[in-house]
Structures are given as structure tokens and as C-alpha cells.
Amino acid sequence: MRKNILFRLATAVMLFLLLLPNTLLGQDTGTATVRENNPLRNYLRPSISVLYIYRGDDSKIKETIKAIRAKGISRKFDVNETSTDLIEFDMEAPIDTLELKRYLEENFAREIVSNWFPRFISEEEGYSMDVIAERGMFSATDADVIASRSSVRQEAMLKDAGLNLIDRSYILIYDITSLETTKEGDWIANCDAYIYKLDWSEEVSETFYQQWGNPNAISETHFPVELVSAIKDAKQLKGLMGSESRSSEGVIITTRAQRLAESIYENADIYAAQFVEDFKAKAPVYSIRPITSKLGEKEGVRPERRYFIYQLEADEQGDVLAKRRGVVRASNKIAKNDSIATGDSELTRFYQIQGGKIYEGMLMQENPDFGIAFGGYFTFNEAGAFAEYNITKLISQFFPNNPILGGSVFIRGGYPFGQKQESDQQRLYVGFGVLKEFNFMRFLTLSPYLGYAAAPEVKKDGVVVQEQLVGFIAGAKGGANISPKMNVFITADYNSLKSTISEYYSLEKSISSFSLGVGFQISL
Known part of the structure; x- marks a missing residue:
């Protein structure tokens, strides 16, 4: 029974995430x-x-x-x-x-x-x-x-x-x-x-x-x-x-x-x-430690805006080709260049989130995303799916001079397992909270998070067979951006709701609140 539930859940998550990018792009002609x-x-x-x-x-x-x-x-x-x-x-x-x-x-x-x-x-x-x-x-x-x-x-x-x-x-x-x-x-x-x-x-x-x-x-x-x-x-x-x-x-x-x-x-x-x-602002990479360019406010640069880095190479026929070498995001140090250039304009600082080594003179091209991510995860006692939304733009409205980079809110749905479930038991829960992503070594990420979790009240024939159960969730994801849109990660998670479920049903073997697992994330 448990294996069937997990299989259906994992299959649904995979199909949803595979079909989602095509659905979101919609119809376009041009x-x-x-x-x-x-x-x-x-x-x-x-x-x-x-x-x-x-x-x-x-x-x-x-x-x-x-x-x-x-x-x-x-x-x-x-x-x-x-x-x-x-x-x-x-x-x-x-x-x-x-x-x-x-x-x-x-x-x-x-x-x-x-x-x-x-x-x-x-x-x-x-x-x-x-x-x-x-x-x-x-x-x-x-x-x-x-x-x-x-x-x-x-x-x-x-x-x-x-x-x-x-x-x-x-x-x-x-x-x-x-x-x-x-x-x-x-x-x-x-x-x-x-x-x-x-x-x-x-x-x-x-x-x-x-x-x-x-x-x-x-x-x-x-x-x-x-x-x-x-x-x-x-x-x-x-x-x-x-x-x-x-x-x-x-x-x-x-x-x-x-x-x-x-x-x-x-x-x-x-x-x-x-x-x-023509809407994609471009400029050469000016320096690499830190990564900077002459793009700034005049080109619409904002915190967390995404840019691709290209290396221009000539093929055997002499034609110039652009090959993507990395992906960066704008930091909160953005050049105030909204004036006529003098030859000595300010620089905007960027940080790398994916790709290989970047060199001075490579081409930086604007390629924004929606700040939305979806994914799934599987631990030794839980499986689920989640969605995240980057709130840096919202935060920058209140702190325009120093917005917090990598801040997101998330919602997730999980199914704890590890003990035989009776027919009246309902372990599915919904959690939501905040997350902060840190980037390092060009493509690695570390994302600590904190949130709230709740399993809904369950009734059978008008009688409450399970009260609403609540708890908190905390943990971190350590991941690698293997492409601009795909991240794979390991996760260490603490969910107090699992202990609450075990106590509520007086399970012989309690479901551990702590778990380790793996997951993936697709960004749009």
C-alpha cells in the first residue's frame, strides 16, 4: 500500500514538472x-x-x-x-x-x-x-x-x-x-x-x-x-x-x-x-574578481537579474560562434550610469551561479527568469514536492539600497512514512516558510530554510477522526546547478510534525522528525 502511494506521488510530481515548462511558455509567434x-x-x-x-x-x-x-x-x-x-x-x-x-x-x-x-x-x-x-x-x-x-x-x-x-x-x-x-x-x-x-x-x-x-x-x-x-x-x-x-x-x-x-x-x-x-542588454565582462560589467541602471539592471556569459569563438570556416560558459546574477551593487558615458563609468557587480571559469572580455547577455522554481524530494521517511518564489524584487521595494539577495518563500506538500498506516490516518501535510540561497564555487548552492507545517483535520461520516496537527520545519539544501534551469541537491530536514503524528496515533515505531534525502529543482 505504502509503495503504491509513493509511486503514484513520485510519478505525478515527475509528470507535472516535465510538462510544466512547455505549459508556462504558452504560444508565441514572431x-x-x-x-x-x-x-x-x-x-x-x-x-x-x-x-x-x-x-x-x-x-x-x-x-x-x-x-x-x-x-x-x-x-x-x-x-x-x-x-x-x-x-x-x-x-x-x-x-x-x-x-x-x-x-x-x-x-x-x-x-x-x-x-x-x-x-x-x-x-x-x-x-x-x-x-x-x-x-x-x-x-x-x-x-x-x-x-x-x-x-x-x-x-x-x-x-x-x-x-x-x-x-x-x-x-x-x-x-x-x-x-x-x-x-x-x-x-x-x-x-x-x-x-x-x-x-x-x-x-x-x-x-x-x-x-x-x-x-x-x-x-x-x-x-x-x-x-x-x-x-x-x-x-x-x-x-x-x-x-x-x-x-x-x-x-x-x-x-x-x-x-x-x-x-x-x-x-x-x-x-x-x-x-x-534587441531587449537583451549586452556588454563585455570587465573584471572577474569580482565579476563586473558596464551594464547598469541605464540598461535596466536590477538585483538578481540573470545574465548568460558567452565566449566568442571562430569555427573552421571562420564564422564566429557564441558558446555559453556561465550564468551570473546581478548583485545589489548596481552602477548608477543613467547619464552620458564618459569612458570611465561605474561598474555593476555580479555573482556566478552556474558554469565554468569566466574570463575578462567574454560577452554578458541579459536572459531574465521569473524567479519561480518547482521540484521534488525523497528522504528515508518522506516524499514530496515544493514550489519557491524569489522575493528579492519585493524586498527591494522596502530596502532599495540594500536588498537581500537569494531570499525566497516556499510551499511544499509532503507525505511522511516509516510506519504502517491505518485507513483513517491522514499524514499528508502542507508546509510553507522562507529560504535563503547562498552561491559559491561557481555552481554550488546552500539554502537554509525555516517554516510551518500543518496536516488538515480529517472527518469520517461527520466524525473527526484526526484533529488538525501542526509543527515546524527547518533544514538546509546543498545543491549543484547543472544547468541554468536544473539544480540537484541533498537535503537535511527536521519536521516536528512527524513526531506529532507518531504521538497522535500512538505508533509503536515513531516516525523520526529528522531525515536525509535527495531532490531536484527546475527554475523558470
Whole structure:
């Protein structure tokens, strides 16, 4: 009996975890040129316009859109303003990405181009290049500044580089497809996201520049856009909850719309950085003891943000290939580089979590994750599964200057065994608590944890046959990151609930509160 239960539990955990990554990624379509993971693609500071599909007169959706607006736009983007950020759409009709493309070309593409050329000067001088010069200077890295010093044009060279940024003009569209209210008063929302890009091809730019002396050149030119990614049915954008939080005096601290907007904004930001190559900030590794780079606040670096390290190598045909050599996360020492580069900018410090030895000059590429992990474990007297969520982002809101790295909350379900079980006995329990992960030796982890455990009350024919049993759990996991997503570990665990169960049922052989075992963890 016990073996059958354990087998079914282990099988269910394995199937769940194997299928989970595919389920969470959802459906995505897009063009390979800017979607595929291509570390060799030159990183240029992207610009963005953020739009919202508005489906009918729904006050809750309207309030949530307002809350997303209030969060602003990531500092890694320049902003291309539009006269409106709403797209009116029939509530019942599904999104047709081709129809949406035509709508953007007709109503927004020219406005986006106008952000780059905001003022017509004269037929002789054409359009103002001030914005292009400013963005070119702001986008320049220390390496660009140092390289420009060897040119006779120097600063003019950096300003002209802004012309290349036009082809990094993107449109991010939020589509809150539904928003319901639960019995408890919380909001539950489903959201899709669409990412388009201004197709500033050589043909398009040449057509525009041929009319440089025409004050109506922008309004008379067709500027195409292309679909980069349609993020639909992604689990991290479905079933999002917005709960109201109040102080002890009853004052509202966070509204339901604000909490919901936070989830939509953060998850869409991670999806976009995973799917769109131009959104992945890149820079060379500057030093290795400690690991640093010139990426900073200007590139959207935040504590615990994940980055891959690549070594560039030439194959036998002379083609350059990028091979991943390691994985790092940003520490809480982030460069305040939100200004024009001088050639001597501050450095951001990183710590390694996986891979081999890293060398100066290797390429660091942004590759964020959701901070979610799932796994299973098996000890000599217990089997179970767990889920963890990294709360560093939440903590950094209260301690922005010194957030705690590697802090997580967890929930786990376990089944203690080691003694014959009667039919009325219920040993399954749920535990939750906090965990702190420490990283060392490039890929090893140590994660002490502390939490609370409870086995539910059990009734049979209306009679209580088991009261609710409670206890505490404490222990540590020592693991190895064998890939960016997979960790295997050994665990030493103390669960006082096991002793409580033994005493409650007066078992001849008590279930030990202490156990040793092994497990695995998949991060997303």
C-alpha cells in the first residue's frame, strides 16, 4: 500500500514538472531575425511605445491600465510618444495580428518616426537631428566613447550613431482580455501581449531621405511595422490576482489595480526580454574578481537579474560562434550610469551561479527568469514536492539600497512514512516558510530554510477522526546547478510534525522528525 502511494506521488510530481515548462511558455509567434537568441547581434539601446487594447467600457480594466501607466517604462528604453495609447477594440472579437499591424501602420508608425525627426527646419536643412544626436550620445557605451577619441570626428561620430537606433523602435501592446471579481473581492485577470517593430529597412529609410527637403515627407511616406512576438496563452499572464492591502488602521496601501498592474508589468517585461533579442542588454565582462560589467541602471539592471556569459569563438570556416560558459546574477551593487558615458563609468557587480571559469572580455547577455522554481524530494521517511518564489524584487521595494539577495518563500506538500498506516490516518501535510540561497564555487548552492507545517483535520461520516496537527520545519539544501534551469541537491530536514503524528496515533515505531534525502529543482 505504502509503495503504491509513493509511486503514484513520485510519478505525478515527475509528470507535472516535465510538462510544466512547455505549459508556462504558452504560444508565441514572431520573426526570427530579432527573436532568436543571437548573442552576436549588436546591442543598441531600443526605444518603445506602449499601447493598450481597450475592450469596451470596463472600469476595472481602465483602472488597471491607469496603474500600469503609473509604473512608467523601464529605463533601458527611450520613449517614443504617441498622441494616444489606447486602441479601441470590440470586446468579443479575437486579435488578428495582421489587422493589428495595418492599424499600427495607419495610426502610429508616422508618429513614431516623428519622435526621431520632430521638427522640419527648412528645405535646405531638412529635419532636425537633435533627438538622434541626443539618443546617440546617451546610448553610447564607455567603449564607444574611447573608440571615438581616436577619430577626428569624435563627438559627431557618437551623435551620428543615433541613426542606427531608429531600427530599434518597438511597440509593446497590452491586451487585458478579461478581468473578473472573486467572491472575496479580489480581481483575477488574463492578459496577452504583442510586440511589433518599426521596419526601418534600407529601402524605407532611402525613400524617406529622398524627401529630406519636403516638410510633408513623414505624412506622405508609408512606414511598415513587423510582428516580432505575439505572447498568447502564456501561463504567467493568466489568472493574475490583484488583492487590496490595508494598514492596521484600515488605510489602503495598495489597491487591487496596483497589485494587478505590478504582476502584468513584471511578467510582460520578463517575457519580452526572453523573446526579443534587441531587449537583451549586452556588454563585455570587465573584471572577474569580482565579476563586473558596464551594464547598469541605464540598461535596466536590477538585483538578481540573470545574465548568460558567452565566449566568442571562430569555427573552421571562420564564422564566429557564441558558446555559453556561465550564468551570473546581478548583485545589489548596481552602477548608477543613467547619464552620458564618459569612458570611465561605474561598474555593476555580479555573482556566478552556474558554469565554468569566466574570463575578462567574454560577452554578458541579459536572459531574465521569473524567479519561480518547482521540484521534488525523497528522504528515508518522506516524499514530496515544493514550489519557491524569489522575493528579492519585493524586498527591494522596502530596502532599495540594500536588498537581500537569494531570499525566497516556499510551499511544499509532503507525505511522511516509516510506519504502517491505518485507513483513517491522514499524514499528508502542507508546509510553507522562507529560504535563503547562498552561491559559491561557481555552481554550488546552500539554502537554509525555516517554516510551518500543518496536516488538515480529517472527518469520517461527520466524525473527526484526526484533529488538525501542526509543527515546524527547518533544514538546509546543498545543491549543484547543472544547468541554468536544473539544480540537484541533498537535503537535511527536521519536521516536528512527524513526531506529532507518531504521538497522535500512538505508533509503536515513531516516525523520526529528522531525515536525509535527495531532490531536484527546475527554475523558470
